[in-house]
Amino acid sequence: SVLYGNHLRYDASNPEWEDRDRVVLSKGHAGPAWYATLAEKGFFDRELLLTLNQGGTNLPSHPDRIKTPGVDMTTGSLGQGTSTAAGIATALRMKGSDRRVYLIVGDGELNEGQCWEAFQYLAAHKLNNCIVIIDWNKRQLDGTLEEVMNPFDIAKKLEAFGFATQQVNGQDMIALDKALTVAENTNESAVALVLDTTKGAGIPFFETYAGNHSVKFSVPEVKQAADEALMQYAAILEGSEA
Incomplete structure (x- = not known):
């Protein structure tokens, strides 16, 4: 809601618009939430949401850039979105573009070493045009983070990697909006937001x-x-x- 309501540059009538910002949902299992947002913003008809996961659908369980308008990167194999987002950010910088990539990563996904390789690359090259957003909801497929593999302090780890890091209430839209604005105006380093969230919040x-x-x-x-x-x-x- 906050990204598409107040931060992203996009054109729902022209999803391939060259001057758009990019979104990479590395935690691809959250695809249905993204689809709902895209439908609300006019990328496709809301009725298409009723075909989720059905045979022949354009809305598979994990995002597919070939099938779904508004999806910039196919994801699902956890960790891979971090590397592709870093690559997109590099390409945009090489082109002299001021567009950004918003990379959304799951906290359980951070078990993948590929995430930390990508983060080290982003930090080393000070790619502040890639906004790293980590959904810290404390749960993953097989249990809590601590039960599966203790992540310790995610924000401090990112800071140690060289990121300007903010930890924010991910369910407070005003706080999230302000944090994104701060991240977008940070020029001297890579940037990251750790969103303190509750899975299923509000229910x-x-x-x-x-x-x-x-x-x-x-x-x-x-x-x-x-x-x-x-x-x-x-x-x-x-x-x-x-």
């Missing part, structure tokens, strides 16, 4: 559900999730009016 029963990394909802659960989300949204609106 209380889902936030605490142990298997919420990958799950199918029953019809009653869908209704419960929708009702809880609407209550959260109403509270946000009430707060903004106050």
Whole structure:
């Protein structure tokens, strides 16, 4: 919402526009959330969302740049998006373009050594045109981060690599907007945001559900999730009016 609402340069009617900013969703399993955003912004008809994962769909479970308008990089094999984003950022700089790449990475994905190779490259070349955004939701497929492989302090690790790093509440759109603005105006080093998030935020029963990394909802659960989300949204609106 924040990226497409206030930061990205794009043209939904011309997804291949040369002067656009690029988005690389390295945590490709979050593709459906991206598709919802792209549909809202007019890259394709919202009805297409109903074909998710169906045979012949243009919306596969993981993003595919050949199939889906607005997708700049095919991802899914975790870690690879970090390297491709670094390559895109390098190409843009070589062309003298002022466009940016927004790289979204999962915290469990950081188990992949490829991520840290790409980060070292970004830092060494001070590629501040690649905004690294890490979704620190503390869970991955097989459990919590600490249970699978303790990541220790992600923000401090990025700082040690040479990044100007901010840790921010990833569910606070105002805070996230400000942090992105700071990152976009940092010129002397590579930049990164560590988003402190909760998986399934705003849906209380889902936030605490142990298997919420990958799950199918029953019809009653869908209704419960929708009702809880609407209550959260109403509270946000009430707060903004106050």
